[in-house]
Amino acid sequence: MIKKLFLLLLMIFVASCGSNQSVVRTSQPDPRKATTPVAQRVKKPIYRPNQPKKPEAVAQKTTTTIPNNSSSTEILEATTRVRVTTEMVLAYIDKYKAIAKENMEKTGIPASVTLGQAILESGAGTGPLSMQANNHFGIKCHKEWTGPSIRYTDDEENECFRKYDDPSGSFRDHSYFLTSRPRYASLFQLGKNDYAAWARGLKAAGYATDPKYPEKLIGLIERYQLAKYDAEVLGKDYVSMAVAKKEIVYAEEVERYTVVKGDTLYSLSKKFNISIEELKRKNNMNDNSLSLGQTIIVK
Structure with a gap:
């Protein structure tokens, strides 16, 4: 009986020891987890040297770039108000000068006037009517027009303007418009070759409502x-207005010796x-030498 009791106590003691060791093992913390800081589990952004810059940086750079504009610009006002460069006007002239000269040969309207009006009224081809309807002179539909048209607000809202398949149709109608209306007969x-008289005559006949229309037109023609395209059609030598004005001044004021x-x-x-x-400048002299019989300008 005593032996059985002893064995029972021994078995309970062994069981309790095994149970304590098991608890120690299961409660022991994982050494890998204990040595790993939480911050290292956060994924860091990867830096790539060839990665494109952010859109914000690109936009900031482009806004500070100074555009390479033309050194000469002007604002043209007629059918619309636009800003054009000298290069744009010269390209326009080169493109349509042949049409203007051909119309001059057929109708007698100076090519300079046709080109000047086209530049002024179309903004050298950049105005909405010329861009959308190939209408370079702001020609309205009028009752006889049966072709395509476009609505545009000019003197009044949503007025009817002619629409052309090609700008040459606009140039043709401009010439017909002037030759067929009795008020332009004068x-x-x-x-x-008197473009200045034509510019003033157009205004007097009611072609334009702008009181400064003649000055604007003459300014473009001279600038x-x-x-020179009038002179080419007429077979004459071209003399620029600047030279002509200089010669007039000399004729009136120059004194020679x-x-x-x-x-x-x-x-x-x-x-x-x-x-x-001043003597040297007036006579284009590079030095102070004079020759017997030499005629020089002294006033």
Whole structure:
């Protein structure tokens, strides 16, 4: 009996020891988890040297870039208000000068006037009517027009304007418009090379409501030397207005002197109350030398 009791106690003791060791093993923390900081589990962004820049950075750079604009710009006002460069106007002239010269040969309307009006009224081809309807002169439908049209607000809202398949149709109708209306008949009594008279005559006949229309038209013709196309059609030599005005001034105000023995630039400057440098400038002289019989401008 005593032996059985002893064995029972021994078995209970062994069982309790095994149970304590099991609890120790299962409660022991995982050494890998204990040594791994939580921060290292956060995924860091990967840096790629060839990765494109963010859109914000690109946008910021482009906004600070200075555009390479043309050195010469102007604002044209007629059917619409646009800003064009000299290069754009010259390209427009080169594109349509042949049509303007051909119309001059057929109708007598100076090519310079046709080109000048086209540049002014179409914004050198950049205005909405010219871009959308190939209408370079702002020609309205009128009751006789049966072709395609476009609505555009000009003097009044949603007015009807002619639409062309090609700009040449617009140039043709412009010439027909001037030759077929009785109110423009007086224009054809003017010289074909007198663009200034034509510009003022157009305004007087009611072509444009802008009081400055003649000045704008004349300014374009002279600035881009459009009168040379009139001269080509008429078979005449072209003289720019700048040169012509200079010759007129010389004819009215220039005084000349013939050099005699003993004359020097200094003596002539004293005689005619003019500086030596001004004498040289007026006569395109590079030095102070004079020749007997030489004619020079002294006023």
